[in-house]
Each structure stands twice: as C-alpha cells, then as structure tokens.
Amino acid sequence: MRELQGLTLTRRHLLKGVVGGAAGFTLGASPRVSAAAVQAVSGTGNSAVQRLADDLFLLQLPGEANIVAQTSASGVVLVDGGSAKVSDALMKTIGELPGGGRRADAEVQTLFNTHWHPEQTGLNERIGKAGKTIISHENTRLWLSTDITWSWNGQRFNRLPKIAQPNKTFYTTGQLDSGVKYGYIPDAAHTDGDMYVYFPTQNVLAVGDVVSNHGWPVVDWQTGGWIGGLAGALPRLMTLANDQTRIVPGRGPVMSLAELKTHATMYSTIYDRLSGLLNKGRGPSEALAAKPTKEFDAQMGNPDEFVRRAFESLWAYLSPDA
Numbered sequence: 297m298r299e300l301q302g303l304t305l306t307r308r309h310l311l312k313g314v315v316g317g318a319a320g321f322t323l324g325a326s327p328r329v330s331a332a333a334v335q336a337v338s339g340t341g342n343s344a345v346q347r348l349a350d351d352l353f354l355l356q357l358p359g360e361a362n363i364v365a366q367t368s369a370s371g372v373v374l375v376d377g378g379s380a381k382v383s384d385a386l387m388k389t390i391g392e393l394p395g396g397g398r399r400a401d402a403e404v405q406t407l408f409n410t411h412w413h414p415e416q417t418g419l420n421e422r423i424g425k426a427g428k429t430i431i432s433h434e435n436t437r438l439w440l441s442t443d444i445t446w447s448w449n450g451q452r453f454n455r456l457p458k459i460a461q462p463n464k465t466f467y468t469t470g471q472l473d474s475g476v477k478y479g480y481i482p483d484a485a486h487t488d489g490d491m492y493v494y495f496p497t498q499n500v501l502a503v504g505d506v507v508s509n510h511g512w513p514v515v516d517w518q519t520g521g522w523i524g525g526l527a528g529a530l531p532r533l534m535t536l537a538n539d540q541t542r543i544v545p546g547r548g549p550v551m552s553l554a555e556l557k558t559h560a561t562m563y564s565t566i567y568d569r570l571s572g573l574l575n576k577g578r579g580p581s582e583a584l585a586a587k588p589t590k591e592f593d594a595q596m597g598n599p600d601e602f603v604r605r606a607f608e609s610l611w612a613y614l615s616p617d618a
C-alpha cells in the first residue's frame with residue numbers, strides 16, 4: 297500500500313485519530329489516501345478498526361494499546377493482545393473482521409508480545425491454554441516469568457502462569473511461514489525485550505511502545521529501557537521502513553517514515569540535553585526545571601513523568617549496579 301506517501305497530518309488530525317478512530321484519521325488528510333486504506337469496519341462496537349490492507353487491521357479498543365491483526369484462511373496473527381480485561385471484546389472484534397468471520401478463521405494462531413507490559417500480554421493465558429503460539433524476545437519471556445515492582449510508584453506486576461508465557465522466543469530475528477518478519481530492537485528503548493513485526497506484503501511495521509504517537513512514552517528503566525535507547529532505536533527502525541511504510545506505534549495513529557524521523561530527532565535532542573544536565577551533576581527535579589522538552593510539549597503533552605523517568609534511566613545505565 298502506497299497511499300500514505302506524502303501524507304502530512306496536523307496535530308489536530310492526530311488527536312482526532314486517537315479520539316475518533318479511523319474516520320478522524322482520514323478526514324482532511326491527503327487525497328492520495330485511498331478509502332480502502334483507512335476504511336472503518338462497521339459492527340465492532342466501541343472499537344475503532346482501521347483497515348491497513350485486505351487482510352490487515354489496526355484495532356484500537358478504548359483506552360488500550362494498539363493491536364494489529366492479520367486474517368488468513370489458516371487463522372489470525374496478532375501483534376499484541378491488549379490487557380486482560382478486554383480479552384472478550386478483542387476476540388469479538390476479531391471475529392467480526394472481514395475474512396475472520398468464520399469461526400475457524402477467527403482463531404488466533406500466533407500472538408506476538410512486543411514486550412512484557414500487561415497492556416500487551418493480557419491475552420496470553422487464553423492463547424496459551426488454546427495451545428497456540430506466543431512469540432517474544434527471550435528477555436520478554438524472562439520478565440513475564442518473574443515478579444516486577446516499579447520503584448518509582450510501587451506498582452507491582454505478578455509473573456504470568458507458565459501456560460501464559462511466550463512459548464517461542466528468539467534473540468535476533470525470525471520469520472513466519474507466511475513471510476511475516478520480526479526482530480529484536482536491541483537498543484533497550486522501552487524495555488530490554490522490545491521487538492518489531494514487519495508485514496512485507498502490506499508494508500506495515502508494528503513497533504510496540506518503542507514509539508508513541510499519543511503522548512510521551514514510558515521509559516521503563518526497571519526492565520532495561522532508557523532514553524539513550526529511544527535515541528538509538530528510532531533511527532534503527534527507520535532503516536526497516538521506506539517512504540510508503542505504515543508504522544504502527546504502541547499508541548496513537550499510524551505514522552509515516554517522515555513522522556518517525558521527527559520523533560527520532562526529538563529523542564536525540566532530549567537525550568543530549570539530559571546527558572548534559574547529568575554531566576553537570578544535576579538531579580531529576582533540576583532536569584525538569586530546565587524544560588528539556590519545551591518545544592515538543594505542545595505536541596506530546598505534559599512531560600513531567602517522562603523527563604523524570606528518562607533522567608532516572610541515565611542513572612540506571614550509568615550506575616555500577618546497572
């Protein structure tokens with residue numbers, strides 16, 4: 297699909313895309329965007345379903361992270377599975393997709409976990425119990441098999457039962473029989489288990505929470521993410537894409553390569569500023585006061601949490617215990 301070449305979106309369109317789903321995303325965009333590329337599929341309740349190709353869909357359930365679903369005669373491939381509380385709604389949405397209507401076709405055969413967070417792994421137990429394949433980077437499996445507590449807010453995450461853990465892991469890259477490619481994003485941008493999934497026929501690249509197109513991202517330094525990883529990962533992802541590639545971020549509307557490039561420059565700038573502050577012996581509160589994200593805040597939102605986590609992530613990486 298080449299329809300997004302040259303597409304430029306204003307912030308208003310981006311916001312409408314988040315709030316209003318596929319329809320908001322298309323209105324006012326380039327006339328080169330075909331109706332088929334952004335068709336909203338009806339009959340899916342509150343979920344926004346954006347058709348990326350004949351057999352490929354972006355599912356945006358209210359409040360949830362992005363999910364990509366590929367339908368085929370041999371079942372459904374999912375990139376991320378939403379949080380556990382929306383599993384029923386997600387399965388219903390998948391069952392109503394064109395080409396996924398017959399029960400056998402609507403069965404999820406393969407589920408990718410782009411990283412360990414609950415917003416991506418809530419469907420794992422159901423898929424694992426059904427005897428299907430859950431693919432992740434090995435580090436993601438390790439995080440899902442241990443209890444984790446975020447030290448910045450005390451939030452605790454219990455390990456998943458064995459049946460819900462990824463049952464097929466990899467270290468570098470892999471490929472499904474259908475030609476779908478996947479690989480590790482080794483920069484430790486969001487966690488140290490981040491992965492992408494690339495659909496070559498449709499030219500769609502799903503990148504999980506390494507990229508956020510709906511507010512500042514979480515820098516989960518507790519499980520390996522850091523601001524330097526963000527600055528490194530986005531240029532790496534750019535090498536996987538071309539001008540026609542649709543990039544599906546962890547949250548928010550689909551992005552173009554040009555938009556990804558803008559984000560890459562932004563994180564590189566912020567990384568340089570925060571590193572400079574650290575080198576001057578400043579702390580997180582002083583980093584916040586220095587407003588290292590000021591020219592990006594109108595687009596990305598309140599930066600306080602992001603700046604704190606990003607600054608702490610420098611400590612995490614530079615401390616001898618890291």
Ligand SMILES: [Zn+2]
Nearest residue numbers: 411413486505
């Ligand atoms: Zn995440």
